[in-house]
Amino acid sequence: MTEYNFAYLDEQTKRMIRRAILKGLAIPGYQVPFASREMPMPYGWGTGGVQVSAAVLTPKDTFKVIDQGADDTTNAVSIRTFFQRTAGVATTTATSDATVIQTRHRIPEEPLHEGQILVYQVPIPEPLRFLEPRESETRKMHSLEEYGLMHVKLYEDISRHGHIATSYAYPVKVEGRYVMDPSPIPKFDNPKLGDMAAIQLFGAGREQRIYALPPYTQVVSLDFEDHPFEASKADHPCGMCGATDSYLDELIIDDAGGRMFVCSDTDYCEARQATGHKGKDAA
C-alpha cells in the first residue's frame, strides 16, 4: 500500500474527475469532457470506468466488478485485483453487499438500492458518432436538441430487418433532453436505467468523457409509435437456475449443435442455485 496513493490516481486527478462527475450529475446525460489519464491497461479494457471508480472509492467501500455480468472473467478479476492492491478496499461478488460496482456491458439483475454507485465502462460515448462523424457537429446537435438523425438509424434498422435490430447500446433520452449512449448493455437492461435508486456513472477513457444519471432519473428508450421499444432476451429459462426473468448467455457445449442458456449475471444465478432453484442442465 505504500507504493501507491489510495486508489492509484493522485489526489489532484481524482479531484478533477470528481468535478466532471458532479457536473455530469447536475446535467443528466450530458457528456462532460475530462483529462483522462493513462492507466496501466489498454484502452478498451475499461480505463474510463477505472478512473471513475478510483475517484469515487473510499477506504470503507466494498467493491464489485462485473464483465458481461460475470464476476470471474479476466477483465473483472484483474480490475478487482487492481483496486484490492492499490486501494486495499474490501471486494465482493454479491451485488447487494457492494457499494461501488464497476460494470462492463450489463446491469445486475438484482435491483440496486440507494447508496450504491454503478460505474459503466464506455467505449464510445457519442450516440451519434456513426451517423455524424464530425464531433463539432454532434456537439451542436446535442446543444440544439436536434436528434432526428438518431431515428434515421432506427428507421434503417426497420427497413432492413423488419424490426429495430439494434440490440445493445440502444439510444435513450434522458429527462426529455439529452440523447445518451447507455454503453453496450443489452437493450434488455434499458428499462432498468430509468428510475434507478443507485447513482449511475459512465466513464469513457479513450474518448475522455464522463456522463451520469442521478438516482430516479427518467430514461426513455427511443422508438417509433408503430414499432415500440421492446426489451428482448433469449426465449429460454436459465439452464442452471431456471430463472425466466434474467438475461441469458448462449453457450455451445458440443460440436453436435448442443447449446445451453445460462444467466449472464453469475452472482444472481449462484444465489438462486444456493436457495434451491434448479434448471434442466444443472449437474
Added chain:
Amino acid sequence: MTPLLSVQGITKRYGAHIGCADVSFDLYPGEVVGIVGESGSGKSTLLNCMAGHLTPDAGQVVFDTRTDGPRDTITMSEPERRMLGRTDWAFVHQHARDGLRMGVSAGGNVGERLMAVGDRHYGDIREKATDWLGRVEIDASRVDDRPTTFSGGMQQRLQIARNLVTGPRLVFMDEPTGGLDVSVQARLLDLLRGLVRDMGLSAIIVTHDLAVVRLLADRLMVMKSGRVVEAGLTDQVLDDPQHAYSQLLVSSVLQV
C-alpha cells in the same frame, strides 16, 4: 404583397478579397430568381449567405416566417435558423453527395427531415418517402437501396425529394444540373419546373448555365466580381443584354 425573402445590402469579404458586395433584391412568393455569372463571381457566396451557411459582413436577409412575419435571419438565433433550414427552406447542393447521407437508404434520406421535425411513425414516414420517390421518378422498389448504387441523375433527384418532403416555401439551388449530361439535365429541369409550379415554390437558382435559367427563372441577376451588374426579367436580359458582361455571357453560349 410582402416579399417572401428580402435581401438588403449583403456584403461578404474574404480578407481584402470581395466575395459579394452590396447585393439587394426581393423575392416574391411563387417566384424563381436565377443568379448567373462566371466562376468566382460571388454567386455561391451570395447563396450561402442567404441560406445561413455563411455569415455576411453586412446586410439583412429578411424572411417572411409563417408564425412571426418578416424576420432577419442573420440576427435570429441559431436554433431558429436551423429550424428554418429543416422546414421552410431547402438547399439543393451541386454535388448530390454533399446533400445526401450516402450510408443511409433512399427512404431514410427522404425521411430524415420528417424525423427531424418530430415525425415518429415509421409507416407514415415510409409512405411519404415512397410517395416522394415516385414524384421524382425513382422506382419505389429502390426505397431501401443506398444512394451509392444510384446514378448521378438519380442521386440529384433523390436530393430534391429529400429537400421538398417537408413542403418548404423557399428552395436554394446551387448549380442543380452541374455535372449531369444534357439529356439527364433536361429531365431534371422538366421535373424541377413541374415541382416548382405544382407546389408554388419560390426558388433561388445559382448557375452558370443560361439554358437552366431560361427554362426555370422568372427573373435574372447577372453577377460579376461580387456585384450585380444587371437584373431584370429573364427573357429581357437574355434577349437584350445591356451590360457589356451580360452581352459577353449571352454571346458565349454555343449555338448548335
